[in-house]
Amino acid sequence: MNARTVKLHDIAHGRSGDKGNRLNVNIIAYRPEHWPVLLAEVTEARVAALFAHRGATRVTRYELPRLGALNFVIDDALEGGVNSSLALDTHGKCLSYLVLGMDVRVPVEPGDGHEAEPVLQTAR
């Protein structure tokens, strides 16, 4: 399969929310053909790695195929939660964009203009 690497932000959107010290992040594909990409690439393990430095203890992924959406529930990722955290963003409202910044591999369809991904940069 021809594939190229894009930011998750290029193919999906999402929002984060908090309850206590528990964070949730939803990730939603813009197009149905990218739903399998989310399933394959945006795994519990990769999301856990993104939040490891914040002490996340558990990541649970829920799948909503009708919506083309994933919902991640991330325990202990909010530095104590809105009323205890010393962080600037005590609610974790910025954190959906931490996930949307990850790199994902998407298949290249004939004619979408990306199939000729250069391997070597030609001299200018």
Next chain:
Amino acid sequence: MYRIGSGAGFSGDRIDAAQSVVAAIAAAGQGGAVIFETLGERTLALGQIAKRLDASRGYEPLLEDILAPILSQAVAAGIVIVGNFGAANPPAAARAIQALADRLGLGTLRIAVVGGDDLVGKIDLTRTERWDGDGRLPGLQGDVIAINVYMGASAIAEAIAAGAQIVVTGRVADPALALGPLVAHFGWAWDDLDRMAAGTLVGHLLECGAQVSGGFFADPGVKDVPDTANIGFPIAEVEADGSFVLTKAAGTGGLVDLRTVKEQLLYEIHDPAAYLTPDVTLDLTEVELEELGRDRVRVSGARGHPAPDKLKATVSYYGDWLGEAEISYAGPNALARARLAVTTIKARLERRGLNLAHRADIVGTVSAFDSDAGDLLAESEPPLAGDYRVRFAFGSASQADVNSAVQEVNALYCCGPAGGGGVRQSVRPRVRTLSHLVARDVVAARFHFAGEPE
């Protein structure tokens, strides 16, 4: 069909938001409801503190500002107002609304006051279970300010059925603000779980105000939102079977489409098959969305399962003190100077033996994503030259130690790296919270009309 609109998604939301909502529902000529969600996890505790200082306070501080522009039209059009803006003192909020009605020449209104959420003195916290989402947080010492349980929609529905024009609550589950009027209007049975789920879903989508109509959504060039300065708040047109169309008033900014609805559908949701509320366990996994046209999305397919055995209560404590102080570094080698400010303050705190938790963020690098330990900053390679703001935060039970730490940041003016400027500092008391699960039988939701005995 029954119309419900949202007038506020949190305490501090746009105070003019409800005007277009009420005007649109009034123009349709069939009555309806407008709901105001104004309580966060600590707002109620702040209300309790305000009430202790002044028995006439403790309700939503912007209450009069929110209601003054819409009260006359809502009353005239038969639009029920439901809000948790009573916070720690619903009776006082009801008195304030009646005073406003008097000023507007509306006469005596039927204002229902919903109580039963305040559990101070009614439960033994040592015998209750901590909600598992807060399971790893340390236990809190100190005085309890407030214990408020999330109640369901029953008292709201009963009050409206008894003729309430306005319903003032303290802590209720946010979706109950919508489920209450829907049950009162359609006469849905409490054991009709799919209808309960549908009404709860209406409330879940409306409770955050503009978040479902283009607010907190705009990502320029990617997710564009028209006229963000004039975002229209959402209106749900609900059918008797529980399906509904989400829309907003014509002539307002924002947008309602599949993307905005999906983001809000999963906002603050954990297991999508089991969103727990006092009235029903909502299952979102079969929800269908259909875009009917511009700013119109049809929502159906909510499924209900029995409500959980226990209810969640927020326990608020007088906690510690939070100090924050910031200073800027800019231009050549700014990042190195900012880092030096961080290590200087860390060493000063240790030298002085201050007893506090502390954190430093260099804004302009990775501040929002970083940990207290600064792991991401340590690994990242931002440009050395730039315009960086160092932000320190200190938490401690000792106000004196927090004051001292903030003072150390101020001292960077003369004792710190070169070219530091613009120190801003604050120290404030902090309310801390933990969630506990309580048995349903300790909770007695009830209402009375303002001016009548409880």
